[in-house]
Amino acid sequence: MLRVLDSLALALSTIPSHDEEETEPVVWIPRLEATYSFTPAVTRLTRFEKTLFTETSRAVERLLQKERELREEYPKDTNDYPLMENSFGLPKDVIAGLPMKNLLCWQHDLLHKAVPDTGTEICHRHILLSAPTSAGKSLVALIFILRCLVLAKKSAIMAVPFVALADELVIKMQAMAPTGCGVIGITGMKQLPRITGTRPMLYICTYEKAVLVFRKFMQKGLLSQLGLLVFDEIHLIGDGSSRSCKLELFLSQLIIIERTQAANYRIIGMSATLSNIQDLQKWLGCFLYECTFRPVTLQEYVVHNGELYSIGPGEGEKPKVTSQGPISVRSPKTNEDLRLPPLYAVSLLALKPLIIFVTTKNSTVQVATEFARIIAKHFPSPPQEIIQKRADLLGELKSLGNESWTALITSGVMYHNSSLASMERTLIEDAFTNVVIHTIVATTTISAGVNLPARSVIISYPSVGDLTLTGAKYRQMIGRAGRMGLAQTGHSFLVLERKRELQGKQGQALLDELSKEVQQLRTLQPTLSSLSKSGINAEVILNSCIYDVSVKAFVESTLAYVQGLLKVEDLTVALETLEKLNLVTFSDNVIRLTLQGRACVEAGVDIYNSKLISLYIDDFARNGLLVGNDLHLCCTLLPIHNLLQENTETLQGLCKLPANLKETSLIRPKYELLYDQLVLLPEELTKPVLQRFDLTLGLLEEKMLNSNGPCPIGLLIVYNGLLIYTFLLRAEQPGAKLANVFTGMRSTFDVDGGTLETLLKTVVQQGNAMAQFTDSLGKVTISQVYKTVSERLRRLALDDITDLLIIPGVAEKRARALRDAGYRNVEQIIEAGLERLMKTVDFGGMTEAVCTIIYKGAERLWDALTKVGP
DSSP states (O other), X not given: OHHHHHHHHHHHTTSOOTTSOOSSOOOOOXXXXXXXXXXXXXXXXXXXXXXXXXXHHHHHHHHHHHHHHHHHHSOOOOOOEETTTOOTTOOHHHHHTOSOOEEOHHHHHHHHHHOOOSSOOHHHXXXXXXXXXXXXXXXXXXXXXXXXXXXXXXXXXXEESOHHHHHHHHHHHHHHOOTTOEEEEEOTTOOOOOXXXXXXXXXXXXXXXXXXXXXXXXXXXXXXXXXXXXXXXGGGGGSOSHHHHHHHHHHHHHHHHHHHHOOOOEEEEEESOOSSHHHHHHHHTOEEEEOOOOSSEEEEEEEETTEEEEEEOOSTTOOEXXXXXXXXXXXXXXXXXXXXXXXXHHHHHSOSSEEEEXXXXXXXXXXXXXXXXXXXXXXXXXXXXXXXXXXXXXXXXHHTTOOSXXXXXXXXXXXXXXXXXXXXXXXXXXXXXXTSSOEEEEOTHHXXXXXXXXXXEEEESSEETTEEOOHHHHHHHHTTBTOTTTOSEEEEEEEOTTOGGGTTOOHHHHHHHHHHHHHHHHSOOOOOOHHHHHOOOHHHHHHHOSSOEEHHHHHHTSHHHHTTOOOXXXXXXXXXXXXXXXXXXXXXXXXXXXHHHHHHHHHTOOHHHHHHHHHHHHHHHHHOOOTTOHHHHHHHTOOOGGGOOTTOOSHHHHHHSEEOGXXXXXXXXXXXXXXXXXXXXXXXXXXXXXXXXTOOHHHHHHHXXXXXXXXXXXXXXXXXXXXXXXXXXXHTSTTOOHHHHHHHHHHHHTOOHHHHHHHHHHHHXXXXXXXXHHHHTTOHHXXXXXXXXXXXXXXXXXXXXXXXXXXXXXXXXHHHHHHHTTOOSHHHHHHHHHHHHHHHOOOGGGHHHHHHHHHHHHXXXXXXXXXXXX
C-alpha cells in the first residue's frame, strides 16, 4: 500500500521545482483511480500474492466508489465565465496576467451585483461574503483589489489573521501586480513603510499591522487615497482573544470615521464559518452574499471501535451514518494482520497526501514517530528515486543542525509544530507539497494559518489543541481535504475512539449517537462579540482612540452594542485604568489621548508595555544609556511588560520581583550556562549591565547551588539579553553564514529552533515599538539608537527573504544564498551589477548561469516597480 503511495509521490515529484527555469511549468496530478491502479502492478512485482492487500484494497475501493458517486450526484457549477469576456472594467493586459482564466457562476453573480462601487448606497458598498473553504473567495477579493488599484487608482489593505498567510499572499500578489502598482507585505518584524500616496499600493498584513497602516493614512491626511480594506477569516472576531477585540474595534473605527468624516472606502469581510451572519450585516451595514457551492466535493467519515462509517445526507439536518465495515491492514512483508490502533489503521488507508490533526505539540511527535515505525517495519521500501529525494531533504535539514528526523523522513512522515524553525518548516512544507513526504502530523496551525491542502485529513476528537473541537474548527480542518487542483474529492476521518457517550452502544443506537456527534460538529455557534466574552478592557479602548471620540459614539459602533451585549457603563473600569497609566483623559463624556497615550497608539504597543518603556526612559534619564554596549541594548529589548505590577515605579524595583515564567515567552535561564558565558566576556562590558539589572555574579553562584525558588526578573532579562547579544555578535562576524550561526546558537544555549526564532522576532518587534514610542515623545537620540539595533537584528532574521522571492527566477534556496551574501532586495542587486553578483554569491558550478538569470529577472522587476502610470 505504501509503495503505491510512493509511486504516486515519484510521479508528482517530477514536477519542476521553483529553482528550475521553466517558461511554462506543467502541473500534473493523476485522478484517484490512476493513483491506485498501480496496486496490482506493484503486488505482482513482489513475492507476495495480491491477497495480502485484499482488506486494504477493498477499503480503498469503497473510498473510490464513493468518490465516483459524489461526482455524479454533486451539483456542478459548470457555467464558467471567461474573465476576458467578464473583466468588470479591468484592462485585458491585467486579466492576462492572472493565473485564473474563468469565473464560477456564483463569483460572476456576486461581482455583477456588487461591483458598482461609485455612487451606490452605503449598504451596497461594503460586502460580507460567506462561502465554503476552497469555493473561490480569494478570486472575488482579487477582482475588487485590482479594480481599486487600476481603475480607482487608490491603495488597498488586505488583512489576514496569520503571518504565514500574509507572507504567502505577498508572493502571489507581487507576481500579479499591475504596472504602476506596488505590493508590500507587513508582518512580524517588518517595519511600516512610508505612506506617500504617489501610486496605488496593496498592503498585505496581519490584523494588528492593518490597524497601524490605516493610522498612517490618517496621520498623513491620505484617507482619500485608500479605497478598499479586505478582511479574511472575519469570523475570528468572535474567538474571545485580545486580537479579536482589536479587530472588532478597528472595524468600529472604520464605521465611526465613515460616518463622521465622509470617508469613501469599501470594506469586504470573508469567511467560511459564519452562522449569525445577519448580526455582522447589520453592524457593518453591508451587502450580504451567501454561497454554499464547493468545487471539490468532500466525503466525511467517522472511525469508532475499529470500524469505518460514512456520513451522508439524512432527514433534515441530521446526517445519515452508514457502516463501511472494519478497518483491517495486513503487512506485505509478513502477511500478518497488523491489529493497529484505529488512528494508525485509518492513516494507512487514507488517500495521500494526508494531514493528521492531534491534540498537542508532544502528540505530533509521538504519532509521527509511531506511524513512521509502522511503515518502516511492515511495508516495502519506496522506489530508489523517492529514497534519493528524501535523502536530499534530510541533508538540507541536517545542515540546519537537526539529525533526529531520519526515521521519520525515510518513511515519508513528518510532524509540524511550533518547535520547528522557519527554514525547517519551509523545507517540510515544500516536501509535503511535492509529495516527497506523504503525511504530516500537526496541531491546528496548518488548519488555520498555513495553506497546505491534502487529499485526506484525520481529526482526533474530542479536543484539538487547547480548545474543544468546535464547528468552526471542524470546518477549517476538513476544508484542507480535497482542495481544488489537487483532487476531485476530499476525505475527512473523525476518530471517536475515546468518546464516553459511545461506550457500550451498538446497532442503531450507536449509529444514532454517531449522527448526533457529527450534527453537533456541523453546527456553527453564533459569532458573538469578543468584547462581550472577555469584558472590554483598557487596551482595546486605547487602540480605538485614533482621535478624540465620545464614549456614546464609541460604544454604538461596536458589534457588542448591536448584539445588545455592551453598555456605556461597561467602560468605567477600563477608563480608570487608562487614566492611572496617564494614557487618556476623560471629561465631558469624551476620551482624549495624552501625549504618552498617543505615543502608545502610534507605536502599537500594549498599554503595560508603554509603562515598561517609560521605566527604561526614566532609568536612562537618571543613569544614562550605555551607548556602545550592545549587551545592555539587547537586555532592554525584551518585552517583559506582562510581569509588571501596578505599584512598580522603577526599573530596579521591577528587576527584584520574582518572574512568573508562565506569563512570558522568554526562555527559562540556565544558571550555570549564564555564568560560563558571562565570565568569557570582558568585565567592562558585563559589570555595568549586571548593575543596571540588580544582579551580581555572587547572586548567580547562589542560584547555581540552589536553583529552587523563583527566578528574579533581572536574571531573566540578563539571560535572554545575553542570548540575543551572542547571536548578534556571531552573525555580524565577517564571513559568518546565518544557518551556521543559528545552528551554533541552538547548541550553545540548548534551545529548539522555533523557540529561538520566536525570541528573535519578539525583540525586533519590541525594538521597533521602543523606537516609535520614544520618537513620538520627542526622545530623538534614544529613538535612533533603537532603530539602529532593531534594523541590525531584523536584517539577520531568518525569514527576511520576502523581498528577494519576488524576483523572477529566485526561489527560497537562491533567496537564502543572496541574503547570506548581503543582498536584501532587488534594488541592492541592481546596484551591485551582474559582475559583482557573480563574484559575491556562490551557486557552485552554476554560479554564472544562475546569477545571469537572477540579474535579468531583477532588471525586469525593477523596470516594473519604477515605472509609474499605465
